[in-house]
Amino acid sequence: METNNKDKLLKDFFSNYKQEIADNGFTAHVMQKLPEETYRGWIVWIFAAIGMALTFYIGLQSGLVDHLLVLFKHVPVYYIIGGVFCFPLLGTAGFYFSQTKDYHLI
Numbered sequence: 001m002e003t004n005n006k007d008k009l010l011k012d013f014f015s016n017y018k019q020e021i022a023d024n025g026f027t028a029h030v031m032q033k034l035p036e037e038t039y040r041g042w043i044v045w046i047f048a049a050i051g052m053a054l055t056f057y058i059g060l061q062s063g064l065v066d067h068l069l070v071l072f073k074h075v076p077v078y079y080i081i082g083g084v085f086c087f088p089l090l091g092t093a094g095f096y097f098s099q100t101k102d103y104h105l106i
Helices: 002-016 026-033 042-062 064-073 077-099
Strands: none
C-alpha cells in the first residue's frame, strides 16, 4: 500500500511540474535517419532444423527410436489419437503467444 502512495505522489509531482521542450522537427529527422528494421526470423528456423536433424540422428544412433517404436506397440490407439489431436491446440496456442507480446500467464 505504501508503494502505491509513493507512486501516486511521484506521478502527481511530475504531472504538476511537467515542461514541454520544443522539438523543431528533431524527432522526425532522427526517425528518417534510422535504418529500416530487417526480418531475421529465418535464423530461428535454420537452428530449429539443425537441432531437429541432430536430435533425430542421435536418436537413431543410440537406439532410442527403436525403443520408442516398441513402446508405442503397447500403447492403446486411442491414447495416440488423442495425443495427435492435441497438436493443433498446442500449435495454435504457441502461435498466439509468439505473436502477442502483451500476455500474462499468471
